[in-house]
Amino acid sequence: xxxxxxxxxxANAAELLPKPSLRALFAQHRAEIAALxxxxxxxxxxxxxxxxxxxxHPELLAGRxxxxxxxxxxxxxxxYADDRANPEKFVRQPPTWWLSxxxxxxxxxxxxxxxxxxxxxxVLFGSTGTGKTHAAIATGYAAAGMGVHARFTSQLDYLLAxxxxxxxxxxxxxxxxxxxxLLVLDDLxxxxxEASQFVRQEMCALLxxxxxxxxxxxxxxxxxxxxxxxxxxDRIVSRLRDxxxxxxxxGADRRNLARDPW
Numbered sequence: 001x002x003x004x005x006x007x008x009x010x011a012n013a014a015e016l017l018p019k020p021s022l023r024a025l026f027a028q029h030r031a032e033i034a035a036l037x038x039x040x041x042x043x044x045x046x047x048x049x050x051x052x053x054x055x056x057h058p059e060l061l062a063g064r065x066x067x068x069x070x071x072x073x074x075x076x077x078x079x080y081a082d083d084r085a086n087p088e089k090f091v092r093q094p095p096t097w098w099l100s101x102x103x104x105x106x107x108x109x110x111x112x113x114x115x116x117x118x119x120x121x122x123v124l125f126g127s128t129g130t131g132k133t134h135a136a137i138a139t140g141y142a143a144a145g146m147g148v149h150a151r152f153t154s155q156l157d158y159l160l161a162x163x164x165x166x167x168x169x170x171x172x173x174x175x176x177x178x179x180x181x182l183l184v185l186d187d188l189x190x191x192x193x194e195a196s197q198f199v200r201q202e203m204c205a206l207l208x209x210x211x212x213x214x215x216x217x218x219x220x221x222x223x224x225x226x227x228x229x230x231x232x233x234d235r236i237v238s239r240l241r242d243x244x245x246x247x248x249x250x251g252a253d254r255r256n257l258a259r260d261p262w
Contacts, residue, residue, distance in 0.1 A: 065147035066090040072144035075152040080137050095142035106135040107247045114245045115142055120211065121240055122218045126249035132220040133186050135249065139218050140184040153177060154186040155203065162202055178209040182216045189223040189231050204236050211239050 066089075073087035082098070095115050099108040114122045122139065124132040137152060144150045158177065160166055167173040177183060188203070210217055219240070221228065229237045 065092070068147060068149045069144050072140060072150045072152070075150075076137055076140070077152075080133060082138070082141055085141060091145075092147065093142075093145040095146065098141040098145055099138050102131070102135055102138055105249060105251050106131050106138075107249070108135075108138075110245070110247055111135065111139050112142070115139065117245070119243050119245050120214060120216055121244040122216075123240070123244055123246045124218070124220045124249055125222065125224070125246065126251075128222060130249040130251050132249050136184050136186060136218045136220050140182065143182045148181050150182040150184065151177060151180040152184040152186070155188050155190050158185075158206070159199060159202060163198075174206065174209075178206060178213075178215075180215070182218070183210060184218045186220050188219050188221040189228050190221075200232055204232055207232075207236055207240065 069090040070087045073081070073085055076082075082101075095112050096108070099112055102108040102111070111122065122136075124135055126132055140150045140152055161173055162170055207217075223231070225237055225241065228240075
């Protein structure tokens with residue numbers, strides 16, 4: 001057997017290991033597929049077919065990124081929209097470009113680091129008017145600008161759509177927000193001192209579905225963890241804090257500073 005020189009180090013030690021035969025690799029692959037549930041097997045086959053189509057037709061990937069970009073832009077309320085964003089034209093930009101208008105108190109560097117990490121949840125908390133929503137939406141633009149499937153909603157708007165007279169298909173609506181790769185959820189716990197059963201049930205179901213599938217979310221809130229636990233229960237808050245980055249935004253109310261003293 002050939003031996004490595006000390007200078008080559010452990011990085012090349014794998015070269016000394018016997019290479020598995022293609023037959024063994026295929027056998028392992030078949031065993032892994034056989035172990036999947038029926039639903040997971042169907043999803044795997046669909047994903048494999050989609051990947052094969054994308055490799056054969058790269059324009060499909062560009063088209064999908066453009067669709068996701070337009071979807072993100074449509075979900076952002078007009079008052080928060082970035083004037084550099086054209087919903088009709090997807091141009092891939094580095095995350096730092098979309099975060100460049102945030103000031104130091106909004107932690108643009110730490111948000112950029114979160115986007116490149118394996119953390120599931122980014123929580124932006126602080127008092128009213130400290131720029132949480134703008135920072136969260138900038139994060140959404142940064143993700144969508146890389147082709148990520150992202151959506152924005154607030155707790156209030158999400159719940160309004162699920163009340164009588166809201167969406168025509170509540171199930172499909174829930175699935176839409178549970179299934180998006182990155183959800184920007186604004187004002188979690190807004191005006192919720194003691195959440196009603198409806199509020200608690202719907203918000204916990206949304207967050208639980210996302211966390212169960214290891215999806216990512218950016219959450220803004222005025223509440224401390226103990227207050228969120230009072231509103232939604234310890235379990236969901238504990239799960240949110242797992243693999244989470246929590247950033248506090250401080251400072252005076254920016255909205256008041258922009259107004260007349262009156």
